[in-house]
Structures are given as structure tokens and as C-alpha cells.
Amino acid sequence: MTFLKLNVYCIAFLIYSSLSVAAVHVGDQICKTCHLKEHEQWQGSHHDLAMQEANVQTVLGNFKQAKFSKHGVTSTFFMRNGRFMVNTDGPDNKLHDYEVSYTFGVYPLQQYMVKFPQGKIQVLGIAWDSRSKEQGGQRWFSLHPAETIKADDVLHWTGPNLNWNYMCADCHSTNLKKNYDVATKSYNTQWDAINVSCEACHGPASEHLAWSKSKDKQKSTQDKGFPIHLSNTTINQWKINAKTRKPELLNNPEAGKHKVELCAKCHSRRSQLDDNFVPGDNFRNHYLPSLLTEPLYYPDGKIKDEVYVYGSFMQSRMYQAGVTCTDCHNPHTLERKAAGDQVCQQCHLAEDYASNKHHFHNNESTGTSCIACHMPAKTYMGVDERNDHSFRIPRPDLAEKLATPDACTLCHKDKSSPWAADAIKQWYGKTPSGYQQFGSALHALEQQQEKALSLAYGVLVADAPDIAKASVMGYLGEYRSRQTLMTSLQMLNSPEADIRRQALLALQSFPMQHTVAKIFPLLKDPVKIVRLEAARILAAVPRGSLAKEQTDLMNNVTEEYRQTLLFNADRPEAQVSLAELYSQQGQMAKAETAFKQALVLQPKYVPAYVNYTNFLQQQGKEQAAFELLQQGLNEVDDAALYHSLGLWYIRSKEKEKAWKL
Structure with a gap:
């Protein structure tokens, strides 16, 4: 053999x-x-173990009639004719037997997946804690222990948010093609390798x-036939400057950023635009990364929800200097290149940093750890501890003001942030600043404080992370003034795609006659996330007002935008955006079909009800709009629906009913 x-x-x-x-x-x-x-x-x-077929070698969980009970549902894990089975609540809230077809991950937890009709694969909401018994593992546990999740909840394991085809597949297999068919509402998802090969x-x-x-x-391509060159010997070469005792990069830091984007494909919180990514491509031609907004991040950029490293790392001075993932991690084992602080001491000399003069802690204390202070961890999925990769200087002086955690009180749980801030000031003779000076601005913008705009402008002109500048730009549209208009127009010329896109978002708050001429050139932007945003904003521009060349360009990029939405047509968000696009193009029948598709996919999706209601009202279909709102309120008790219903009553001259809502 x-x-x-x-x-x-x-x-x-x-x-x-x-x-x-x-x-x-x-x-x-x-x-x-x-x-x-x-x-x-x-x-x-x-x-290697990102996804595997379920068999006796790959399954770690206890399937020997093991039972797990939560919120009135008892699930049983058992074997049947050599197959791994689970008896648990299905889409009808009744118990059924399901075969486990695949495993997902390996440590500190392992998840299990079940095949459903129409090519759907769903991930169980109960996982196996693969840590040792001494660590509290070797048990079944719920990924949502505090919530009672019924079958009509998006978080139910048979629901859209635990659908493998959309939510998980792209990052756990190689060259994955989702292959969703809108007509049949089915998947034919395929891969070249089941794991990350x-x-x-x-x-x-x-x-x-x-x-x-x-x-x-020697005459062949320098990349040896690959689409991207990944060797650290040619991308990242560092030396320690004898005078400054700090690391210096001998290469162009921009080369390293392209390498980081390769990891960002999966190690980021992002939306997928297509499944055509090839290593070496511009990340933002295939993915839209999330920025520093609630509820994903705290105002100062610390991790809050699951954000998967890239957005944090982009905030760091290390990223700006050209540090890449493989400077610290072995790209094949994925382990750190050295144990503990030694990985940091590759560049940060131990004599300077592994010293009481730097950390002011006893040598036996965890406070001497670079990771504990500069990469504090947060636990996700119940047992998975992940480190913040923003590599920030601890700022307990800001923690209380911004309502964010700080590294000091994560260890000193009996102390306060002001106590920690005073200690740091005594040690260093000053309050440290650092590279990440944007937290106050984002906090003020989120809270709509009076000083928000002045703080925002300060970030935009400062030596600050580009992701912070882009995040600030996203708020400017809420402050309509000549200054915000001019700033947004200026930022359309930023070399950073995230900032250009956020400038477009800000400009949509202003009358089109002031912005259309400046937005139109971005239909030719080299980066897809910018082109698509420009197309979305300009979709309503009458084609009759454009020259033929402009019309052709507009049609081409609008079609690119439509194809991106169709790629995600298995999600209600994309269907609502499709409906809005069709409506702007005067294709009312297609728009209504898309709205209906959104509600079929997710009957509790509030934006679909609100936008569909507005669509019906614009066509004079007031009774249909009223019935739709009633349908929505039967599905979900939501303030936005009551607000829309109140407006309907006011238009219908039934103000008393509106006041009673």
C-alpha cells in the first residue's frame, strides 16, 4: 500500500x-x-487538528452513555454500531438522535458537528473540556451556561450562528468553497484539505x-512558484542597536505587514466577501476587518468579545515597526519560539527588562512576567484563555475613567485601579503614556460627550494606530459640520484602506451634492472594501446624470457589490442589503423577494422588519406595513419594532395608540 x-x-x-x-x-x-x-x-x-472526521482516534469526548443536563434538557452521548451519537434537543425542541460526523479543534476544548439536510453542518452547543481533570477538564460543558437557548434562538446549535458552512468553515479547512445555492437554500461546501494544511x-x-x-x-521566480514569499530570512531580519539597546528591523516593515495579513485571514474578526483568497492577495480584497467598536473591544482597544488577535495586534507599536506573527511563533507547530519571557527577550534585552528596575516586582511574583502585564488574558468559550496582542503599556489611570479592565488589578484583585496608577507613578516618576492614546477619544465618541470631536481630531493627526484612526472616522458622520465634512473628504486620500472606507461611511451623512464628485473616484480604488462601500453609497445616483464611461464603471462596481451580497445570501444581513440595492435600482419585485428571504432565514431578524416596513410605506402599502410589524412583534419583543409601529400610528393619525406603546 x-x-x-x-x-x-x-x-x-x-x-x-x-x-x-x-x-x-x-x-x-x-x-x-x-x-x-x-x-x-x-x-x-x-x-493539523482544526477539523477531523469523527473516529476513535480523533474524538476526545466521553461517548459512553455520558449525560449532560442544562436548563431542563438532558443530552446523552453514546455509541451506536461504531458511530458517535448524541441524543439532544433539535430544531423542534424535542430530543432526537444525531450522528457526530466531524470534530472541531482539540485543546482546551473539542467541539462536534452534525450533518443536516441541504448540506448544512451544525456545531453542537455542548463541547468537551479536553483539559486534564486537575485543571477542571474531562467533562461536557455548555458554551452558553447562563442562557436558556430554545430552538428559535440564533444561538441554538441548529440555528444560523452555529452553522459551520458560514460561521466556521473558511478557517478550519484549506481552499474551502462554501457553494451556497440561493434557489434551493442548500450548501455543497467542499475543501481541498479538511484541516489547515x-x-x-x-x-x-x-x-x-x-x-x-x-x-x-536561479532563473526561476524568487518565490519558487508560490504566490507569496514567507521566509523570515528575507522578510524579517532584526538586530539590537548597541547604543539604544533596542531592536531594529533591517528590512522594509511593509513587507512584514503583508505576511501578517496572511494570518489575519483567520486570526481576525472579519466579514467574508468571497472565497477566492490566495495567499499573497490583499486581505481587504476578500475580507472586511472589524474595527475598535463596542461590543467587540473596550474603548481603549482591549479585547472584549472574541476578536482573534489581528485587530489587537494592529494597535501595537510592534506591528507598526514590522514585527510579524512568526517572529514569536513557529509557523508549523504554532508554539512560541521560546518559553515564557524568553520569546520577548529575543528583542527586549533581559538585562533591561527582566529587572526589578523595570517591573518593580519580586522575582517570585507573576508580576515579573512580560505576558501578564503586556498581554493580559481573557477566557472565551468557557475554558479557552487567550492573550491580548496589543502589547500595551498598563494604564490603570485610564481604566476607571473609561470603564475598562487593567492588567494590574487582574492580579491584585483586592486593589483598585487608582491604587495601581499611584504605584506606577511612584515607580517611574510619571504616568506612562505609550503609543495607544486613543481610548479617551473612542470612549467620548461612544458616550457622545461634548469633548468627543476635539479628542477625535487629536487622534487623526497623532502618531496613532491606523485601526484607531479608522475607528474614530466611523463616528464623524454623527457630527454634521463643515469641519467633519472637510475632514472626511480629506481622509478619502488616506493610504490606508480602512480609513478611506470609514471616511465614506462618514460622508453618507451629508447631502449627496456635496460628496458625490469626491466619492466617485473611489469606485476605482484598488482595494475591494473601499470600492464596495463607494458603490453602495452611490447606488441611488441616477444613471441618466452620468457619462457613458461613468455609467459603465458604476454598473461594474455595483455588480461586484451585488455578487458579494449574493455570496453571503445565506445570511439575513446580506438579504436586507440586497433588498436595499434592488430598491435603489427600481427593481421592486426583487427587493421584496430579498426582504422575504431574510425573514425566512431568520424570523426574528429585526432590521429586516424595520427596513421592509419602510419599503412598503414608500410604496403606499400602509396596511401591509402594519401587518408586517405585527408579525415581527409576534416573533420578537423589540424596541425598534415598537418605534416603527408608533410612527405608523402617528402617520395614521392615531397618536393615542402611539403614546401607549
Whole structure:
């Protein structure tokens, strides 16, 4: 059998090396033939075990008639004819037997997935704690222990927020294609590798195989047939400056940022625009990253919800200087390159930083740890402790003002933030500042404080992280003034795509006659997230007012926007956006169909009711709008629906009914 496999790989090798076609995936077993060391390092890693078929080797949980009870539902995990089964509540709130087809992850928890009709795969809301018993593990537990989740809740394991095809699949398998069919409301999701394999990061390897057979490799591409060059020896080379005793990058820091974007594909909180990403592509041509807004982040940028590292790292001085993920992590094992603080001491000399003069803690204290102070952890999914990658200087002096956690009182639980701030001031003779000076501005903007605008402008002109500037820009549209208009127009020329896009969002609050001429050129922006936002804002511009070249451009980018929405047509958010687009184009039947699709996908989705109601009212269908609002209130008790109903009563001259709501 081994001999047969080897011959198959050799045949594949020759085929790939002889054909001049677009690069394709070849599989980790072919990579292994030349890169055995790297393959062995990768085996057993979180990438390798990201997703597996359920069998006795891969399943960690107890399926020996184990029972787990929560909020009146008792689930039983058992075996049937060698298959892993669970008896639990289904989409009708009744108990059913389900077969576990796949495992998800390995440590500190493992999740399990069940196949449903129409190609859907759902992730159970009960997971296995794979930590040791001594750590509190080796048990079943609920991912939502404080909530009673019924089948009509989006968080129910059979609901949209635990749908693998949309929510999880893109990051746990290689070259995944979702393949959602709108007409049949079904998935034909496929992958080239079930896990995160070699080509997930290096890209399709067929051209690399051709390069490896080339007679003159020196004349071949520097990337050796891959779409991206990942070697640290040419991207990131550091030295310690003898005078400053600080690290200096010998290469262009921008090269490292492209490498970080490769990791960001999965290690970020983002929305997916398509499934055409190839390593080396501009991340923002395929994904829209989330910014520093509630409830994802605290106002000062600390992690709050699950945000998966990239948004935090973008805030750091390290990111700005050109540090990449692989400066600290082995890209194949994913482990840190050195234990504990030693990974930091690659660049930050121990004599200077592993010193009482720096940390002012006893050597036996956890307060000496770089990670404890500069990367405080937060626990997600019940047992998964994750470190904040913004590498910030502790600012307990701001914690109380901004209502954010601080690293000091995470350890000194019996003390207060002012106590910690006083201690730091005594140690250093001053209150530290640091690179991340945007928390006060974001807090003021969120709270709509009087000083918000002046603080916001301060961030925009400061030496501040671009993600912070982009986050600030998103609020400017709420402050309509000549200054905010001019600032937003100016920021359309920013070299950063996130800032340009946020400037567009701010400009949509102003009359179109003041902005359309400035927005139109961004339909040609090289970055997709900017083009799409420009197309969305300009969709209502009458084509008759445009020259033919402008009309063609507008139509092309609007179609690109529509295709992006269709890619996510399995979500109600995308269907509502489609409805709005069709409405602006005068395609009322298509708009109404999209609104209805949104409510089929998620009957409790409030924005669909509100926007659909407005759509009906604009067409004079007041009775239909009233009935729709009643339908919505039967599904979900929500203030936005009562507000819309109140407005309906006022338009109908029934003010007394409006006041009673």
C-alpha cells in the first residue's frame, strides 16, 4: 500500500510539473516528500487538528452513555454500531438522535458537528473540556451556561450562528468553497484539505512543484512558484542597536505587514466577501476587518468579545515597526519560539527588562512576567484563555475613567485601579503614556460627550494606530459640520484602506451634492472594501446624470457589490442589503423577494422588519406595513419594532395608540 501511494504521488508530481495551468492544490502528502521536518512539526498542531472526521482516534469526548443536563434538557452521548451519537434537543425542541460526523479543534476544548439536510453542518452547543481533570477538564460543558437557548434562538446549535458552512468553515479547512445555492437554500461546501494544511498558508503548490523540477532554479521566480514569499530570512531580519539597546528591523516593515495579513485571514474578526483568497492577495480584497467598536473591544482597544488577535495586534507599536506573527511563533507547530519571557527577550534585552528596575516586582511574583502585564488574558468559550496582542503599556489611570479592565488589578484583585496608577507613578516618576492614546477619544465618541470631536481630531493627526484612526472616522458622520465634512473628504486620500472606507461611511451623512464628485473616484480604488462601500453609497445616483464611461464603471462596481451580497445570501444581513440595492435600482419585485428571504432565514431578524416596513410605506402599502410589524412583534419583543409601529400610528393619525406603546 505504501509503494502504491508513493507511485501515485510521483505521477501527480510529474503531471503538475509538466502542465502550464493555473496553480492548483496538491495536498500535504506531496509537500511531505521534500519538507519532512516541517511536516512533522505541523502534525499534531492546532492547524493539523482544526477539523477531523469523527473516529476513535480523533474524538476526545466521553461517548459512553455520558449525560449532560442544562436548563431542563438532558443530552446523552453514546455509541451506536461504531458511530458517535448524541441524543439532544433539535430544531423542534424535542430530543432526537444525531450522528457526530466531524470534530472541531482539540485543546482546551473539542467541539462536534452534525450533518443536516441541504448540506448544512451544525456545531453542537455542548463541547468537551479536553483539559486534564486537575485543571477542571474531562467533562461536557455548555458554551452558553447562563442562557436558556430554545430552538428559535440564533444561538441554538441548529440555528444560523452555529452553522459551520458560514460561521466556521473558511478557517478550519484549506481552499474551502462554501457553494451556497440561493434557489434551493442548500450548501455543497467542499475543501481541498479538511484541516489547515500547508497550502492554506503557502498557497497552491503545483507551480512550486514545477519550479522544483526546473533545470535552472536561479532563473526561476524568487518565490519558487508560490504566490507569496514567507521566509523570515528575507522578510524579517532584526538586530539590537548597541547604543539604544533596542531592536531594529533591517528590512522594509511593509513587507512584514503583508505576511501578517496572511494570518489575519483567520486570526481576525472579519466579514467574508468571497472565497477566492490566495495567499499573497490583499486581505481587504476578500475580507472586511472589524474595527475598535463596542461590543467587540473596550474603548481603549482591549479585547472584549472574541476578536482573534489581528485587530489587537494592529494597535501595537510592534506591528507598526514590522514585527510579524512568526517572529514569536513557529509557523508549523504554532508554539512560541521560546518559553515564557524568553520569546520577548529575543528583542527586549533581559538585562533591561527582566529587572526589578523595570517591573518593580519580586522575582517570585507573576508580576515579573512580560505576558501578564503586556498581554493580559481573557477566557472565551468557557475554558479557552487567550492573550491580548496589543502589547500595551498598563494604564490603570485610564481604566476607571473609561470603564475598562487593567492588567494590574487582574492580579491584585483586592486593589483598585487608582491604587495601581499611584504605584506606577511612584515607580517611574510619571504616568506612562505609550503609543495607544486613543481610548479617551473612542470612549467620548461612544458616550457622545461634548469633548468627543476635539479628542477625535487629536487622534487623526497623532502618531496613532491606523485601526484607531479608522475607528474614530466611523463616528464623524454623527457630527454634521463643515469641519467633519472637510475632514472626511480629506481622509478619502488616506493610504490606508480602512480609513478611506470609514471616511465614506462618514460622508453618507451629508447631502449627496456635496460628496458625490469626491466619492466617485473611489469606485476605482484598488482595494475591494473601499470600492464596495463607494458603490453602495452611490447606488441611488441616477444613471441618466452620468457619462457613458461613468455609467459603465458604476454598473461594474455595483455588480461586484451585488455578487458579494449574493455570496453571503445565506445570511439575513446580506438579504436586507440586497433588498436595499434592488430598491435603489427600481427593481421592486426583487427587493421584496430579498426582504422575504431574510425573514425566512431568520424570523426574528429585526432590521429586516424595520427596513421592509419602510419599503412598503414608500410604496403606499400602509396596511401591509402594519401587518408586517405585527408579525415581527409576534416573533420578537423589540424596541425598534415598537418605534416603527408608533410612527405608523402617528402617520395614521392615531397618536393615542402611539403614546401607549
